[in-house]
Amino acid sequence: MHSVPPTPVTELPALEDLFTFDEFSRDFVEAARELRHRARTSLLRGPENSLVVLRNRDARALAANPQVGNMPAEILFWMATEMDLGSGPVTKPEPEQTAGFDRFLRNQVFTSNPPLHQPNRNILARQLMPRNILPFAPLAERLAQELVEEALERQQIDFVHEFAGRYATRFWAGQLGMTRDEATHVQALMEEMNLTFLLTRSPEQSEQMFSGVDTYMDVVGEAVRRAWAKGDNELLHAMAADLAKLDIEGKPEDIGTFVAANFFDGFHTVAVALVNVFFRLLGNSAAHARVRAEPSLVTNAFHEGTRLESPLMVSQRLALQDIEYEGVFIPAGTPVVMVWAAANRDPEVFTDPDDYHLDRPVQHGTTFGGGAHLCPGRNAARMLTEIALTTLTAPDLDVALVDHEHAWVPNSLMRHLTELPVTVRRVSR
Amino acid sequence: MPLIRFVEADGTAHTVDAAVGQSLKQAALDHLVPGIIGDCGGCASCGTCHAYVDEKFLPSLPPADGNEDMILDGVPAARAHNSRLTCQIPVTDDMSGMVVHIPDAQL
Numbered sequence: 001m002h003s004v005p006p007t008p009v010t011e012l013p014a015l016e017d018l019f020t021f022d023e024f025s026r027d028f029v030e031a032a033r034e035l036r037h038r039a040r041t042s043l044l045r046g047p048e049n050s051l052v053v054l055r056n057r058d059a060r061a062l063a064a065n066p067q068v069g070n071m072p073a074e075i076l077f078w079m080a081t082e083m084d085l086g087s088g089p090v091t092k093p094e095p096e097q098t099a100g101f102d103r104f105l106r107n108q109v110f111t112s113n114p115p116l117h118q119p120n121r122n123i124l125a126r127q128l129m130p131r132n133i134l135p136f137a138p139l140a141e142r143l144a145q146e147l148v149e150e151a152l153e154r155q156q157i158d159f160v161h162e163f164a165g166r167y168a169t170r171f172w173a174g175q176l177g178m179t180r181d182e183a184t185h186v187q188a189l190m191e192e193m194n195l196t197f198l199l200t201r202s203p204e205q206s207e208q209m210f211s212g213v214d215t216y217m218d219v220v221g222e223a224v225r226r227a228w229a230k231g232d233n234e235l236l237h238a239m240a241a242d243l244a245k246l247d248i249e250g251k252p253e254d255i256g257t258f259v260a261a262n263f264f265d266g267f268h269t270v271a272v273a274l275v276n277v278f279f280r281l282l283g284n285s286a287a288h289a290r291v292r293a294e295p296s297l298v299t300n301a302f303h304e305g306t307r308l309e310s311p312l313m314v315s316q317r318l319a320l321q322d323i324e325y326e327g328v329f330i331p332a333g334t335p336v337v338m339v340w341a342a343a344n345r346d347p348e349v350f351t352d353p354d355d356y357h358l359d360r361p362v363q364h365g366t367t368f369g370g371g372a373h374l375c376p377g378r379n380a381a382r383m384l385t386e387i388a389l390t391t392l393t394a395p396d397l398d399v400a401l402v403d404h405e406h407a408w409v410p411n412s413l414m415r416h417l418t419e420l421p422v423t424v425r426r427v428s429r
Numbered sequence: 430m431p432l433i434r435f436v437e438a439d440g441t442a443h444t445v446d447a448a449v450g451q452s453l454k455q456a457a458l459d460h461l462v463p464g465i466i467g468d469c470g471g472c473a474s475c476g477t478c479h480a481y482v483d484e485k486f487l488p489s490l491p492p493a494d495g496n497e498d499m500i501l502d503g504v505p506a507a508r509a510h511n512s513r514l515t516c517q518i519p520v521t522d523d524m525s526g527m528v529v530h531i532p533d534a535q536l
Contacts, residue, residue: 064470121474122499129476129503130536299536362536363466372472382536 006329012045015052025199025411028313032342033354043328050335051319051328056346056364059338062317062325063370068336069113069320070373073105075335076316080196081206091203093210100214107252107261109376113320116248118372123242124262125376127235133380139174140384143167144391151424156402159420160275165190167388168271172263175235177227182219189216190268197312197414220263221256228255263377269311270381272416274388277305279420280356281389282401287358291393298389302382303362307350310367313341314413317373340366341415398427431525435462435480438533449522453515453529454478464531471516473497476504478515481530487511490518506532 015024018038024031035054044052053059062068080101082092105111109121126132147167151157165187173183192212195205228236240255252258281288281301291297317336322329330336343366345353350360368375375381392399402421409416430446435457437443447456457465457478466477473496482490493501493513501512515529 060470064472066472118496122496125474126499126503129500130505131503363468368468370468370470372469372474374469374472374474379536 004327006324006327008329009043009045009051009331009334010049012043012051012328013039013041015044015046018044027408027410028413029309029341029345029408029415032313032339033345035339035342036345036347043326046335046337048335050316050337051330052337052339054339054342054346056343056349056366058326059340059343059366060364060370062336063338063366063373065323065325066114066372067319067321067323068317068371070111070117071316071318071335072113073102073108073111075318076105076111077102091206093206097207097210100217101210103253103257104213104217104261104264106250107257109262110315110373112250113318116246116250119242119246119248120251121372121376123239123246123258126242127238128377128380130379130383133383136171136175136380137383137387140167140171140387141391143170143174144388148391148397148424152426155425156421156423159278159422160271160417161187161419164271164274164278164388167274168384169267171384172266172270173223176220176224176259176263177230177233177236178220178223182223185219186216186267189219190271192216193264193268194409194412194414194416197412199411199413216264217257217260220260220267223256224259225254225256265375265377266380269414270377270384272311272414273302273306273381274385275417275420276309276311276415277302277385278389278392279401279406279417280305280308281393282399282422284356287356288393290358291389292395295390295393297358298386298393299382300358300360300362301389302385303365304356304358304360306367307344307360307365308354308356309415310340310344311415312367312413313415314339315369338366338369340369395429396426398425399423431520431522431527433520433524434526434528435465436528436530437462437464438531447520447524449520451520453480453482453518453520455516456520457515457529462531464535465515466535467516469516473500473514473517476500476514477535479504479506479512479532479535480515481509481511481532482513482515482518483528484511486524486527489523493517504532505534505536 042055042058046052112120147163169183169187189212192208195209227233228240291301315338319330319332319334321332347353349364368378400423404421407418433445433447435443443462445456445460454467468477469475497514497517501508
């Protein structure tokens with residue numbers, strides 16, 4: 001009996017034969033859904049001979065494979081500054097323009113690999129496990145209530161900027177010893193930070209992005225170093241103590257830089273998750289009514305909302321060694337493109353995958369990645385979203401979508417809305 | 430194949446034929462035992478496969494490493510001396526009859 005040699009990634013069906021770049025970048029979720037129909041195989045060859053992973057079981061299996069590591073900072077940096085995705089000539093920026101962006105990437109847990117990765121990740125994971133974030137809840141509850149009161153005065157707000165963005169940045173600023181003014185500054189910077197998720201950028205957008213990231217790293221880094229030096233912030237004290245024990249090449253520079261690089265997802269992506277979950281809930285009146293009547297269903301609303309509108313739709317990994325997976329040979333150095341948005345809507349795993357079902361089991365989602373690289377902040381993201389949802393679905397409050405054309409930002413790896421107008425009013429119970 | 434008895438927090442029991450070499454977590458998932466989630470896929474990164482393992486079998490199990498210990502410290506259900514992440518326990522022939530109690534919360 002002869003064994004069948006594995007197929008090299010270079011001989012897999014090419015993504016570009018199934019989709020034009022424009023088609024793919026216009027709406028990632030739509031494209032991922034369409035790919036299910038167009039692609040006869042689960043694994044595809046993407047740009048730069050990368051492996052594109054669509055199906056849930058493949059995404060989960062490869063995410064849990066220790067030979068599939070993080071994409072190192074230097075490659076991500078090259079991709080952001082020099083990679084040509086067919087959108088025109090790329091102008092390489094000057095080093096002084098990109099210093100902050102470089103620090104942002106190099107100090108992220110999501111760019112580290114063994115032996116640094118696990119101890120680095122654990123600095124965050126230890127503090128953000130479900131039991132350890134319980135003391136965070138009162139601040140989140142207070143902020144959600146404060147923002148609802150502000151919304152009631154206005155009667156109509158943009159939920160993206162005037163609730164979710166404020167809530168996430170004020171919350172983490174509070175936990176990290178930053179001032180309210182610093183929180184406001186960080187929230188404003190998120191517009192420029194959003195540019196980091198674009199598939200292609202104009203020279204002007206690149207300039208804005210580098211400038212925004214540089215300012216963000218300075219503002220948060222300096223605020224955190226100041227708060228840590230005061231000595232009374234338990235969260236910072238604990239993370240700094242773990243960081244001091246780390247003696248591995250490439251470790252984060254200091255507590256300020258570590259927090260700035262890694263709590264970006266707290267300031268930014270938690271807000272995106274809240275918007276996406278609430279948008280989906282408000283768009284389904286039956287589900288909304290059920291959650292208002294039964295507050296424990298906010299957990300289901302969180303899982304179903306983030307499954308359908310996963311904030312980060314795609315992330316890049318790297319084969320650290322040669323891998324043979326399901327008959328495909330993946331040489332060391334192959335970029336592995338995890339299309340979480342497709343895996344989250346895989347009909348093999350989710351019945352009626354594009355439909356919103358509050359009663360769906362919470363297993364098998366890929367919103368937060370998987371394996372050793374599973375997002376260490378996912379418990380905090382869920383807690384914050386659930387607290388906000390609980391406040392916003394109180395029986396004496398009526399929040400409703402305003403008739404408006406909702407637009408997902410195109411050409412972005414991040415699924416987010418530019419604005420979400422909602423009305424907010426008190427009602428009798 | 431060893432018979433493992435998983436008991437949910439409400440007392441509902443599920444006796445499963447576990448394959449030698451697979452993890453206790455995978456045995457539970459393969460037999461659709463409720464209450465074991467296994468978000469991370471078996472890397473001791475999430476804590477959603479936490480369970481209380483039969484005390485009789487504890488001495489023969491591979492000990493929890495520092496990473497598992499850290500994760501167990503933060504799981505939502507109370508940590509006990511027999512708390513383990515089931516993804517870190519490979520099934521062996523001599524585990525037949527083991528009882529594994531599942532906590533009331535994993536998230």
